[in-house]
Amino acid sequence: GHTISNLSFSNENGGNNFGLIGVAQNATIENLKITGSVTYNFSANNSGVLSIGVLLGRGDGVSISNCEIDVTGVQVEGNSTAIAYSLPSTSANIGLIVGNLREGSSISDVVLKGQMNITLPANYQYNIGGAVGVLSSSVIERTLFFGAITVQAAQGSSATFDGVALGGLIGFAQGDTTIVKDNVASCTISSSDIAAGAIIGQNSANSSILN
Secondary structure, eight states: OEEEEEEEEEOTTOOSEESSEEEEESOEEESEEEEEEEEEEOOSOOOSEEEEESSEEEEESOEEEEEEEEETTOOBTTBSOSEEEEOOSSEEEEESSEEEEESSOEEEEEEEEEEEEEEEOSSOOEEEESSEEEEESOEEEEEEEEEEEEEEEOTTOOOOOTTEEEESSEEEEESTTOEEESOEEEEEEEOSSOOEESSEEEEOTTOEEEO
8 A cells, every 4th residue: 555644735726625635536545544744724715615634525436445544643733633624714524534425435444543623713514523524325334533523613703513513433424325334433522512423423314324
């Protein structure tokens, strides 16, 4: 496999999908390791929904397998965290693997180690998961997350977090064919006034959770 270290992303040139790969369709990603620091600088105020991941921003019909993301204990922007997001006033889907995974995609046999420190500026819709922000009509199995997620309001913000779905593995799961199977999330979730789930923050009625 291949190892990639120390990633940095910026939206100064626009765009809504951020990761080692911004957008992927009908692709296979396998045998890849990402280590070191990962930073995001969202200085511009994007319109639309941001999809933010370390490996992939947004994926349609994508297969991700046998990968590792290990960004534990790295100094980022003066904080002892591995991932630091400070978001503009918009909506966002955030995960260590992928922000938004859709349309028959799959994740299998992935190991995640890291901390996520997320600052939300306003009461918009945010889907935040240790692995995936939004999982739609897709499958995640045999994926392990060891780490921590911290969510806080930006200084001076009136955020109430009513629109936040926060999960140890998945922020929001939806779709009849969505399956969450044989996964482990051993993590600490720290937030104020957010209803958080150990595995899934919010699950639609038709998604399947097994083992």
